[in-house]
Amino acid sequence: xxxxxxxxxxxxxxxxxxxxxxxxxxxxxxxxxxxxxxxxxxxxxxxxxxxxxxxxxxxxxxxxxxxxxxxxxxxxxxxxxxxxxxxxxxxxxxxxxxxxxxxxxxxxxxxxxxxxxxxxxxxxxxxxxxxxxxxxxxxxxxxxxxxxxxxxxxxxxxxxxxxxxxxxxxxxxxxxxxxxxxxxxxxxxxxxxxxxxxxxxxxxxxxxxxxxxxxxxxxxxxxxxxxxxxxxxxxxxxxxxxxxxxxxxxxxxxxxxxxxxxxxxxxxxxxxxxxxxxxxxxxxxx
Amino acid sequence: xxxxxxxxxxxxxxxxxxxxxxxxxxxxxxxxxxxxxxxxxxxxxxxxxxxxxxxxxxxxxxxxxxxxxxxxxxxxxxxxxxxxxxxxxxxxxxxxxxxxxxxxxxxxxxxxxxxxxxxxxxxxxxxxxxxxxxxxxxxxxxxxxxxxxxxxxxxxxxxxxxxxxxxxxxxxxxxxxxxxxxxxxxxxxxxxxxxxxxxxxxxxxxxxxxxxxxxxxxxxxxxxxxxxxxxxxxxxxxxxxxxxxxxxxxxxxxxxxxxxxxxxxxxxxxxxxxxxxxxxxxxxxxxxxxxxxxxxxxxxxxxxxxxxxxxxxxxxx
Numbered sequence: 057x058x059x060x061x062x063x064x065x066x067x068x069x070x071x072x073x074x075x076x077x078x079x080x081x082x083x084x085x086x087x088x089x090x091x092x093x094x095x096x097x098x099x100x101x102x103x104x105x106x107x108x109x110x111x112x113x114x115x116x117x118x119x120x121x122x123x124x125x126x127x128x129x130x131x132x133x134x135x136x137x138x139x140x141x142x143x144x145x146x147x148x149x150x151x152x153x154x155x156x157x158x159x160x161x162x163x164x165x166x167x168x169x170x171x172x173x174x175x176x177x178x179x180x181x182x183x184x185x186x187x188x189x190x191x192x193x194x195x196x197x198x199x200x201x202x203x204x205x206x207x208x209x210x211x212x213x214x215x216x217x218x219x220x221x222x223x224x225x226x227x228x229x230x231x232x233x234x235x236x237x238x239x240x241x242x243x244x245x246x247x248x249x250x251x252x253x254x255x256x257x258x259x260x261x262x263x264x265x266x267x268x269x270x271x272x273x274x275x276x277x278x279x280x281x282x283x284x285x286x287x288x289x290x291x292x293x294x295x296x297x298x299x300x301x302x303x304x305x306x307x308x309x310x311x312x313x314x315x316x317x318x319x320x321x322x323x324x325x326x327x328x329x330x331x332x333x334x335x336x337x338x339x340x341x342x
Numbered sequence: 343x344x345x346x347x348x349x350x351x352x353x354x355x356x357x358x359x360x361x362x363x364x365x366x367x368x369x370x371x372x373x374x375x376x377x378x379x380x381x382x383x384x385x386x387x388x389x390x391x392x393x394x395x396x397x398x399x400x401x402x403x404x405x406x407x408x409x410x411x412x413x414x415x416x417x418x419x420x421x422x423x424x425x426x427x428x429x430x431x432x433x434x435x436x437x438x439x440x441x442x443x444x445x446x447x448x449x450x451x452x453x454x455x456x457x458x459x460x461x462x463x464x465x466x467x468x469x470x471x472x473x474x475x476x477x478x479x480x481x482x483x484x485x486x487x488x489x490x491x492x493x494x495x496x497x498x499x500x501x502x503x504x505x506x507x508x509x510x511x512x513x514x515x516x517x518x519x520x521x522x523x524x525x526x527x528x529x530x531x532x533x534x535x536x537x538x539x540x541x542x543x544x545x546x547x548x549x550x551x552x553x554x555x556x557x558x559x560x561x562x563x564x565x566x567x568x569x570x571x572x573x574x575x576x577x578x579x580x581x582x583x584x585x586x587x588x589x590x591x592x593x594x595x596x597x598x599x600x601x602x603x604x605x606x607x608x609x610x611x612x613x614x615x616x617x618x619x620x621x622x623x624x625x626x627x628x629x630x631x632x633x634x635x636x637x638x639x640x641x642x643x644x645x646x647x648x649x650x651x652x653x654x655x656x657x658x659x
Contacts, residue, residue, distance in 0.1 A: 061452060068449050072435065079437045151433035155494070158396050159450040160422045332400045334356065334393070 065161040069169025076145075077173040094130060094181035095188050101126045101254055102193060116196045117289035122254050123195055124281045127185040129253045131178045132218055132273060137240045138174030139222025142167050143229040144236055147337065154337040164323060167226055171219055201286035206301055210283060210308065214276035217312040221247075224319035227326030231333070233340040247273055258295035265295070272311035275304050344410070346502050346535040347372035347395060352404035354390050354559075364390040366559040368404070372537060372552075377528045379550035380539040381650065387559040388539035389428075392504045395537070396426040409502060422451070424502045427495035429510030432487040436480030440471060440490050443479055444497050451498040458497070465493040468523060485512060492520060496527065502535045503527075509545060521549055543647045553646070557654045567646055574644035574652045578619045582612045583638030584629050591628050593656075597621035602647070602657025609637060615644075615651045 078086055105122050106112075112119045147153035156166060189195035225243060229236040250257070250264055251273040257265050268274050274296075281290050282301060291297055296304060330336050347370065354365040365387045372378045380388045393399035395408050397417040405412065411419040434443045441462060448458035466472045469489045474482055479490065488511065495503055508524070509517040528536050540546050546553050547567045554564040563570060577599055589603045589612060598621065601614035616622060619641075629636055642648075651657055 064449065064452070068446055072438075072446060075437055075442075076435065150435050151431070152435065154398055155426075155433060155447065156450065158398055158421055158424070158426060159447070160418065160452065161450045328400075331398070334399050336398055337393075 061160070062162060062165045065165045066169040066172075069166045070172040073142075073170040073173030074176065075173075077177050090177070090180055091184055094127070094185040097130060097181075098123065098126050098185045098189070112194045117285065117287070118293060119193075120196055120285050121256070121281060121290055121293045123189050123193070124284060125253045125277055127182055127189065128277060128280050129248065130181050130185070131175075131215070132247060132253075133244060134178035134181070135171060135174050135215065135218040136222040136225065137244060138178075139167055139171045139219065140225040140229050140236060140240050142170045143226045144233065147230075148233060148339050151337075151339065157336050163327065164223065164320070167223060168219060171222060175215060196286055197284065198286040203283040203301075206279060206305070207283035209305065210276055210279035213305075213308050213312050214273070214280070217272040217276060217308070217315050220312065220316040220319040224315075224322045227319075227323035230326050230330040231335055233338060247271060250274070252277060252294055256293050256295045270311065272308055272315055275308035275311065278304055279308060344374055345371050345407075346374045346376070346409060347378075347537065348405075348407040349391075349395075350405050352391075352394065352406055353402050354387075354394060354399070355402045363559050365394075365401075368556075368559070368561050370554060370561060370564065372535060374533050374535055375528070376551045377524070377536045377538065377549055379546040379553040380537065380556055381541065381543070381546045381553050381646070382539075382556035383541060386556045388556055389506055390559075391556070392426065392506050392537065392539060396424055396504050397421060398426075423500055424504065425451075425495045425498050425500040426504040426506070427491050427508060429505075429507030429512075430488065431491040432484055434479045434487060434490060434494075436478060439476050439478055440466070440482065440486075441475040443490065444494055447494050448497050453498060461497055461499065462493070465497055469493055469519070485516065488512060489516070501533065502537070505536065505538045507539055507541070509540075509542070517545075521545065525549060543645065543650065547646045555650055555653055562653045563649075570646060570649040570653075571644045574615060574648050576618070577644070577648070577652055578616045578622075579642045579644050579648040580614050580616060580622055580625070581638070581640050581642055582614070582625065582629065582636060583609050584612060584634040584636050586610050587629060587632040587634035591632055592625060595621070595624055595628055597624065600651030600655045600657060602651065610634075613642075613647065613651075613657070615648045 081089065101122055105119060109115055109119070143153065146156065157163060190197045225240060228239055250260065250268040251271050252268060257268040257274065260268060278294050278296050279301065281294065299307070349368055349370040352365055352368040353363070356362040356364055368391065380391065382388050390399065394401050394406055394413060397413050397420055400414060407413070408420045409423055413420065438446070444462045445458060448462065453461070466475050469492065471486060471489055471493070474486055479487065492508060495505070505524070509520055512520065524536065524538070528534055538549065550567060552564060552566050553570060555562045555570070563573065565573070583606070586605070587610065589601060589610070592598060592612065592614070593601055597617040599615040599617060601612055603610050603612045614625065616625070626636055647657065
């Protein structure tokens with residue numbers, strides 16, 4: 057299929073994804089929800105932090121570690137599980153999956169397109185959460201000290217990694233309706249626990265640290281923290297202080313490529329199995 | 343004329359707690375330009391066959407070629423040129439308007455924007471949905487959603503379209519207008535092929551150039567509707583109206599090829615195919631013996647339903 061066809065599929069799916077994400081409520085309600093949700097999500101951890109540490113200024117690096125991790129983890133939950141939910145929603149709720157499946161579009165590209173709506177919404181949530189952190193909670197941030205090129209590259213690779221992970225789970229979703237939510241929650245919980253989202257991976261047992269070091273999200277969050285925090289202190293917290301930015305970037309690139317290849321293989325295998333087992337148009341009302 | 347569909351020794355088994363043989367060694371050829379019907383009762387394997395042909399499901403064994411391409415290894419080539427609509431289908435994105443839903447699907451098939459718009463407008467008018475075009479899909483009735491899906495199938499102008507029970511659940515007027523459109527669609531476009539599944543005898547008889555009768559996963563016969571009716575041969579078709587009785591005793595009579603019974607105004611209308619006219623005397627005796635009273639009796643020209651009963655040994659119900 058020509059690149060032009062894939063681009064058209066991406067554009068259409070992105071448009072559809074945005075319509076679905078943004079049109080479920082009146083604009084005012086949607087805007088209100090968009091502001092409240094990310095703030096509420098991060099405030100839970102902020103309150104826990106404040107109970108333990110009393111104030112932000114006592115350990116700004118550690119506060120940034122927790123806050124940035126919690127904020128950017130919203131991409132993980134939103135993008136990964138959003139992508140997986142495309143299969144469930146299109147198959148069972150809209151009942152369009154079979155029509156899309158038998159059309160000439162690549163289902164893989166279509167799902168990536170649908171994910172862009174999730175990425176846009178997650179980005180909005182992260183921006184709102186960051187603004188709240190900086191303006192209300194005193195999160196250390198200086199735009200002049202941000203390593204923007206590192207941040208941009210890390211974001212690009214991080215999103216590619218999250219989309220890959222989402223596609224692998226979407227493949228599994230094609231084969232099951234009943235268990236897809238629990239698989240998502242299980243994977244989400246494990247990644248949250250092992251990738252140093254809110255606490256350094258050094259507090260994990262050795263086997264947990266070993267797994268954490270194989271997950272690209274670990275490197276992605278580390279690079280996001282290092283690029284955004286105005287100073288050196290944050291690099292000492294995550295357990296990756298022995299590695300320079302470029303080394304971690306190369307870890308992220310390598311693990312993302314492996315994840316992408318595995319996800320592609322897994323998706324194609326699941327696609328074939330779903331077609332063999334007749335799962336592509338099953339409606340279970342789950 | 344080349345074949346639009348070629349199916350050889352096709353089987354499909356669904357494994358699970360209980361193994362179900364949905365298709366059993368099916369052979370079938372549909373020529374380009376044909377309006378071909380698959381007629382059979384629920385669970386006969388019609389939908390399974392359609393799903394395999396439109397690349398949604400893989401066969402367990404055998405081969406199927408659509409427009410010259412293998413459904414397993416060359417699905418991409420097939421998908422560009424086909425479409426499918428299932429009866430009772432209410433799929434679609436409720437947050438989009440009917441026009442947006444349709445437009446999006448035409449774009450998935452790469453239909454040029456201007457052409458897509460013209461085609462969608464024409465089809466909306468044809469199916470009486472033009473006043474609902476810019477209404478969100480979630481607000482329209484089930485019947486209107488079904489119509490939108492039929493339009494979706496034709497809006498990509500496929501070379502081959504699969505329609506699985508297209509008029510299922512629709513009112514009589516709408517069903518008639520859809521049948522008229524289907525007939526015109528095939529006739530006015532050279533080389534366009536349609537495969538239609540139905541369990542409405544009349545629909546198959548009215549629309550199809552040829553019909554395959556499918557039962558329990560096997561193709562029992564393939565012929566024109568007239569040819570199938572001729573197969574009734576020396577058999578006789580009778581319609582008996584009686585007071586309600588248990589028809590099981592009638593089915594087991596020697597010489598009764600098949601029967602269907604439908605309640606009507608407090609009575610029972612029993613349509614039956616008999617090997618010989620003389621068998622009717624035994625049938626009437628059996629009705630009386632079962633406590634029934636014959637209130638009407640007529641001999642009919644064989645219909646497709648009679649042909650079905652003759653071939654399968656029972657009615658579609």
